[in-house]
Amino acid sequence: MVCLSLEELYKEVILDHYRAPRNKGQLDPHDVALERNNPLCGDEIEVFVKFDGENVGAIAFEGKGCSISMASASMMTEKVQGLTVKDAGELAETIKKMMAGEEEGEPEVLGDLVSLKGVVKYPVRIKCALLGWNTLLEAFEESGKN
Amino acid sequence: MVCLSLEELYKEVILDHYRAPRNKGQLDPHDVALERNNPLCGDEIEVFVKFDGENVGAIAFEGKGCSISMASASMMTEKVQGLTVKDAGELAETIKKMMAGEEEGEPEVLGDLVSLKGVVKYPVRIKCALLGWNTLLEAFEESGKN
Amino acid sequence: MSLDVESLRKDFPIFETQVHGKPLIYLDSASSSQKPRQVVDRMVRFYETEYANVHRGVYDLSERATAAYEGARAACARFVGARDPRSIIFTRGTTEGINLVRFTWARANVKAGDEILVTEMEHHSNLVPWQLLAQEVGASLRHLPVDDEGLLRIDLLDEYITERTKVVAVSLMSNVLGTINPVRALADAAHAAGARIVVDAAQAAPHIPIDVNELDVDFLAYSSHKMLGPTGAGALYGRLDLLEEMPPFHGGGEMIREVFPDHSTWAEVPHKFEAGTPNIAQAVGMGAAVEYLEGLGMGNVRAHEKEMVDYGISKLEEAGAKVYGPKDISIRGGVASFNLDEVHPHDMATILDQEGLCIRAGHHCAQPLMRVLGVPATARASFYVYNTPDEIDALVGALDKAKGWFA
Amino acid sequence: MSLDVESLRKDFPIFETQVHGKPLIYLDSASSSQKPRQVVDRMVRFYETEYANVHRGVYDLSERATAAYEGARAACARFVGARDPRSIIFTRGTTEGINLVRFTWARANVKAGDEILVTEMEHHSNLVPWQLLAQEVGASLRHLPVDDEGLLRIDLLDEYITERTKVVAVSLMSNVLGTINPVRALADAAHAAGARIVVDAAQAAPHIPIDVNELDVDFLAYSSHKMLGPTGAGALYGRLDLLEEMPPFHGGGEMIREVFPDHSTWAEVPHKFEAGTPNIAQAVGMGAAVEYLEGLGMGNVRAHEKEMVDYGISKLEEAGAKVYGPKDISIRGGVASFNLDEVHPHDMATILDQEGLCIRAGHHCAQPLMRVLGVPATARASFYVYNTPDEIDALVGALDKAKGWFA
Ligand SMILES: Cc1ncc(COP(=O)(O)O)c(C=O)c1O
Numbered sequence A, B: 001m002v003c004l005s006l007e008e009l010y011k012e013v014i015l016d017h018y019r020a021p022r023n024k025g026q027l028d029p030h031d032v033a034l035e036r037n038n039p040l041c042g043d044e045i046e047v048f049v050k051f052d053g054e055n056v057g058a059i060a061f062e063g064k065g066c067s068i069s070m071a072s073a074s075m076m077t078e079k080v081q082g083l084t085v086k087d088a089g090e091l092a093e094t095i096k097k098m099m100a101g102e103e104e105g106e107p108e109v110l111g112d113l114v115s116l117k118g119v120v121k122y123p124v125r126i127k128c129a130l131l132g133w134n135t136l137l138e139a140f141e142e143s144g145k146n
Numbered sequence C, D: 001m002s003l004d005v006e007s008l009r010k011d012f013p014i015f016e017t018q019v020h021g022k023p024l025i026y027l028d029s030a031s032s033s034q035k036p037r038q039v040v041d042r043m044v045r046f047y048e049t050e051y052a053n054v055h056r057g058v059y060d061l062s063e064r065a066t067a068a069y070e071g072a073r074a075a076c077a078r079f080v081g082a083r084d085p086r087s088i089i090f091t092r093g094t095t096e097g098i099n100l101v102r103f104t105w106a107r108a109n110v111k112a113g114d115e116i117l118v119t120e121m122e123h124h125s126n127l128v129p130w131q132l133l134a135q136e137v138g139a140s141l142r143h144l145p146v147d148d149e150g151l152l153r154i155d156l157l158d159e160y161i162t163e164r165t166k167v168v169a170v171s172l173m174s175n176v177l178g179t180i181n182p183v184r185a186l187a188d189a190a191h192a193a194g195a196r197i198v199v200d201a202a203q204a205a206p207h208i209p210i211d212v213n214e215l216d217v218d219f220l221a222y223s224s225h226k227m228l229g230p231t232g233a234g235a236l237y238g239r240l241d242l243l244e245e246m247p248p249f250h251g252g253g254e255m256i257r258e259v260f261p262d263h264s265t266w267a268e269v270p271h272k273f274e275a276g277t278p279n280i281a282q283a284v285g286m287g288a289a290v291e292y293l294e295g296l297g298m299g300n301v302r303a304h305e306k307e308m309v310d311y312g313i314s315k316l317e318e319a320g321a322k323v324y325g326p327k328d329i330s331i332r333g334g335v336a337s338f339n340l341d342e343v344h345p346h347d348m349a350t351i352l353d354q355e356g357l358c359i360r361a362g363h364h365c366a367q368p369l370m371r372v373l374g375v376p377a378t379a380r381a382s383f384y385v386y387n388t389p390d391e392i393d394a395l396v397g398a399l400d401k402a403k404g405w406f407a
């Protein structure tokens, strides 16, 4: 288990991805694109996926919002790229359970994502952290790949 | 001012009128008869008046209910018999104000009726004490005499 | 294990007060119960150390308040055997719960020509809302009769529930007769006819263990203030699938997802039904009352009240009172409505008050039932966890005294 | 005479708590205020020495409870300048008050083709009920615009209020912009067109003196929890003649006169609108909050907040924040919504929380206004009687720190 103070959480991980988001922008061509928002805080995200057989071939996101929602989406794109849709979906479910406090999550599997656990203490922010992941799961569903 | 304990109030005045109500029964012939009830406690009363010019010539009541409503109606019939309609109406208003705690009332004028003041401490019972008086006022109104 | 009444009475500060210089004997818990220190203290602590608005705050204090509020929801769900806290909507009390069903599920589902079945023993709170609904949509009301013993005529259900019946509204326990109704049988009959059952558990929740799944009910409303909790709180249980498809009730903050100038979309259940700042501290207090009752054990509560009502009925009858409702205490809660020939119930209540005894007199918000019983009013003594047989003896002693006055 | 803030802070036990090891700095009173000991103690005393159900009991304890409850009604009437306590209906809060008007007066009076005028700055609680009503009856909504300074465009009233307008729904003070609206002008225009005006005073009541007669409004709703009182209580003022002719809201006990199997007649105003056991202890607590505020003097409360918001705005602007709403503090309450370019409001609130600072971030239940302002969310600091300039300094210091993280 890692323990980060809020300051560490922000400074070490969140702000890195917030300032320099990975895979940010439109992805063209794509197989599926899905836009979702969190009306409670106004955060918006659009996720683009191009499949490569059963795998996530390429993924990108667009959006605006707080650092947690943007950083989480950025980390997500790094993490699921190249995974099978099934594994990516399972990872998303793990993250959701972790944020609901139902699962600890394995540091080896999670890597950077472990830092999101710092958000569990701020239930209102959990929706921010999950916006990208929920959009991904819906995108999978829409594509019929899941 | 008289001060009566509840027991005295009941024993000295209320129960006397309750057990031996004055002017109880139908009054025939009459000029006006009016029935009213207090739905909150189920008390019912009917007041009959025969006028003699501008005066209350004869008055009687029928009804069933708690001792306070019946005793108050009985005392009322004794008290207003022979009064002018105007004076009887004013007496009724005095009693209402007395029960609302707005007026003390003159012992000389009130006589027995003073005992009703014991009821002021029991706001829920005030409606019982006033049922007859309110019906009388309405009966006057209906007869066009007031 | 049974209730240790002497020791639990110490949890209730009000029993240290005097009425007219006499110790308080409170026999009106069916109207509203007294509150243990634990419940009041929980609310004080909430205001003094955890207070903030719920759900919308990013900061820690608001998270703590939200956790307390949602924890109370879980307690209120558990208390009636509901598996998912989301099936509990916080209300002001039973009356609001039933009216909520009227304004949402019922207005969306009851049409002209439909029938609503109530019973002759319903409290006004489970009758007037249905009258208003019926008038509004052009439906009609039917009234399942009560027999001479104070039991519902469920032998007539076939006649009273038809294919036009859309709602069966019934109380789990009568506040006048004490009758505990066979709600499961009514639920089965309602469901067989495609109707929904709405249960008024205002009297039942404080006194008997409830399981909404065993009863198989669609909606069930109860009040905090009758079960040792604060005023201003209550819970409405609703089947999740029904809650999800129902339109919202009040419009406002908290119950929305997105608001546009001319229309809006709704938050998830149960928030969809909790517009505006909720009764936060009262919900927390109601949760504390649930925990207090769980600590006593609802089985023990029920056992104590059986003893009390058994003793109470026999003493009242000895004193010459006519006691209404079933004599079989296995289907009767801790309520004894009665009349004495000699003393009108209102006089009785006034006279008993002088002795520090609180009983109720009147129609008990059940005027139609009074007409069925053929009386304008009754007196009513009702018992709860803190009452003792001694208090029944005091009641009967005071009744004798009142009879003496009128003799 | 002005407020002695240092000494009145001692009335608020919560300021002895710590958040993340730091003293609590509570700048979210516009969402809900903290409670002084006097208010909480009043409710504790009520439960411990005076508790019973109201109105229906013949005994002394019930009379005392009724007197406390009705005394609170008189206090709530006086607080907004209403001459007759009967014009006050107790509710759970502002949201319920407005929905009550929607379900009673408005459903009886607003017809297909009619118009309802709201404003662009309304809280969801004074918008969504009117959307729901409009959808239900086939009326339509119009939205009085807000100008760049955060003021209502009352110069456009002639265009927006027509002979089809039946309701004008407006807040006396905005919870986002702080704007204090010229409600009297809106009332006059509404009345000239034969419409009724419904005022949301959730923000105004805690902060500025109100007189319903001077404002000449038809309905005015406010909440206890924002004005030092308990949750679960609120008051709706209604003009007596309107209340008298309006149909009832909830059906149930207490609001009836006579109940027959198929229909009922109604109790007098205000009881007609208070079905079931009311939020007794909360109303009593709200009355105690009124008395506490009267003790401070609403003029002094207003003066203190003017100073606070004046200082707050200038400090926030120095710190580089964009502050929304009017700069003229004579028409602005103690609310400062702002944004920093560098730090998203949600991040800001999370980071400030670490410093013990409670501020709000989000849409503040005013999504349509957020769209008008062109922002997804704002941060908001709001001030009340217990806040000090030092706390504003602490806020600005913490904002600088947050900017540092994001720099
Ligand atoms: C302007 C305004 N109107 C209405 C409300 C709703 O008040 P309540 O949540 O107490 O019902 C609020 C507070 O949230 C408000 O600020």
Ligand SMILES: Cc1ncc(COP(=O)(O)O)c(C=O)c1O
Pocket (backbone or CB within 6 Å): C030, C031, C092, C093, C094, C095, C096, C123, C125, C126, C171, C173, C174, C175, C200, C202, C203, C223, C225, C365, D253, D275, D276, D277, D278
């Ligand atoms: C059987 C029954 N139903 C409904 C109610 C109404 O409950 P409340 O007044 O808490 O809304 C009561 C209590 O008064 C009751 O006894």
